[in-house]
Amino acid sequence: MDVLAVKNLCKKYESFELRNVSFGLREGTVTGFIGRNGAGKTTTLKSLLNFVHPDGGEIRFFGQEFVGHELAVKQRIGFVSGGIDYYPMKKLKAITDVTKRFYPQWDGGAYRRYMKLFGLDERKTPKQLSEGMKVKYSLALALSHHAELLLFDEPTSGLDPVSRDELLDIFLSLVRDEGITLLFSTHITTDLEKCADNILYIKNGEILADMALDDFLAGYKVARFAGDVPRDDRLIGIKRERSGCTALVRAGDLPAEGAELSDAGLEEVMVHMEKE
Numbered sequence: 001m002d003v004l005a006v007k008n009l010c011k012k013y014e015s016f017e018l019r020n021v022s023f024g025l026r027e028g029t030v031t032g033f034i035g036r037n038g039a040g041k042t043t044t045l046k047s048l049l050n051f052v053h054p055d056g057g058e059i060r061f062f063g064q065e066f067v068g069h070e071l072a073v074k075q076r077i078g079f080v081s082g083g084i085d086y087y088p089m090k091k092l093k094a095i096t097d098v099t100k101r102f103y104p105q106w107d108g109g110a111y112r113r114y115m116k117l118f119g120l121d122e123r124k125t126p127k128q129l130s131e132g133m134k135v136k137y138s139l140a141l142a143l144s145h146h147a148e149l150l151l152f153d154e155p156t157s158g159l160d161p162v163s164r165d166e167l168l169d170i171f172l173s174l175v176r177d178e179g180i181t182l183l184f185s186t187h188i189t190t191d192l193e194k195c196a197d198n199i200l201y202i203k204n205g206e207i208l209a210d211m212a213l214d215d216f217l218a219g220y221k222v223a224r225f226a227g228d229v230p231r232d233d234r235l236i237g238i239k240r241e242r243s244g245c246t247a248l249v250r251a252g253d254l255p256a257e258g259a260e261l262s263d264a265g266l267e268e269v270m271v272h273m274e275k276e
């Protein structure tokens with residue numbers, strides 16, 4: 001059974017549409033949610049928990065429909081989208097005291113460990129925190145109630161490299177040791193190379209790929225051309241480089257004539273695919 005099953009999720013804004021987004025998350029896996037700015041990642045994540053009201057679709061958490069079981073489902077989930085932006089003048093301790101009442105499984109020991117690891121002082125207010133520290137505080141709250149599913153929107157983007165690496169280590173140990181399931185969006189492809197099992201790739205509001213990261217990457221090669229690029233419909237997203245050109249080719253379409261072929265990294269695949 002999927003921990004999260006999403007079917008035909010739709011949301012229409014004036015100039016953007018999320019179209020029939022469907023995917024599932026298997027227990028104990030890390031899925032990286034990728035796509036360009038404005039592709040629909042935040043809209044999708046917020047729609048899952050009704051922070052944005054979807055126009056249609058079916059969302060099941062832990063086999064249960066979200067509608068009608070919101071409280072029970074939310075208690076089993078850790079959700080972070082940006083840093084804390086409410087109660088700017090309240091001390092973190094007061095915010096934590098309010099938050100923990102919502103979670104029967106609240107773990108004070110884990111909370112204190114995360115606060116210490118993230119270097120956060122409970123006597124401060126959100127207004128006195130940097131943007132990265134606000135995200136860390138949101139993460140500390142989300143990680144301290146034994147959530148079974150973590151949904152994080154760009155959790156690493158404002159963090160310094162050391163904190164980012166520490167957070168990815170936390171993600172890995174939560175997933176490998178405790179069987180937690182994690183979906184997080186990111187623009188930092190090395191985050192995914194470090195810890196993602198699967199990728200969910202969204203483009204213009206539609207899911208382009210939902211598969212194991214290794215299989216996704218194995219599906220492509222980068223073709224390098226020293227001179228002119230031959231006319232070939234199989235070449236994806238031709239890009240001019242300092243010397244020559246590159247394009248993506250599907251592994252099944254090999255070989256591209258006159259090209260030097262190499263393995264494709266996630267960033268290369270995205271850059272070429274987004275040129276189409």
Ligand SMILES: Nc1ncnc2c1ncn2[C@@H]1O[C@H](COP(=O)(O)OP(=O)(O)OP(=O)(O)O)[C@@H](O)[C@H]1O
Pocket residue numbers: 013014015016035036037038039040041042043044
């Ligand atoms: N409340 C809203 N009203 C109208 N349009 C919106 C609203 N929220 C988001 N959008 C539009 O929906 C599209 C998708 O936005 P979304 O924030 O989901 O993208 P994203 O993939 O998370 O981008 P980023 O990587 O920049 O965070 C954008 O074109 C955005 O302008």
